[in-house]
Amino acid sequence: MPEPTYAIELTPPDIEPYRAGNTGIDYVTTFDSGLPGPHVLVTALTHGNEICGAIALDRLFRAGLRPRQGKLTLAFDNVAAYQRFDRRVPTASRFVDEDFNRLWSPATLDGVLALRGEDGAERAFEISANPAAGLPVSVGKWV
Secondary structure, three states: OOOOOOOOOOOOOOOHHHOOOOOOOOHHHOOOOOOOEEEEEEEOOOOOOHHHHHHHHHHHHHHHHOOOOEEEEEEEHHHHHHHHHOOHHHHHHHHOOHHEEEEEEOHHHHHHHHHHHHOOOOOHHHHOOOOOOOOHHHOOOOO
């Protein structure tokens, strides 16, 4: 079955300026108000072809949004798939190896690590090449 085609009228943002972040994890940035409060996590790019979230996070960064209390973490998840985005065939960049939606349970993450070895030799790209694939969900209290 051929890939469906449809017009993409939005321009995907350049997220390279956010690569370094400030957490030690590429594309993950946390802003700490210095005051107690919730830790809110906002993610984008669960799938590489879902560019609206990347546009929204880019706007939050450019607007200088900061929490009044607690912490705010902004994370771009499936960057490798996003980097493959092609508006002519947008569904082709949904993921690299496995659908990111299917990789978030601890059992799946632990199972992939346990079954395929610590070196990650045969792990799914979405787990092994996405350092954000586990940390943001474990640190954010409000998603």
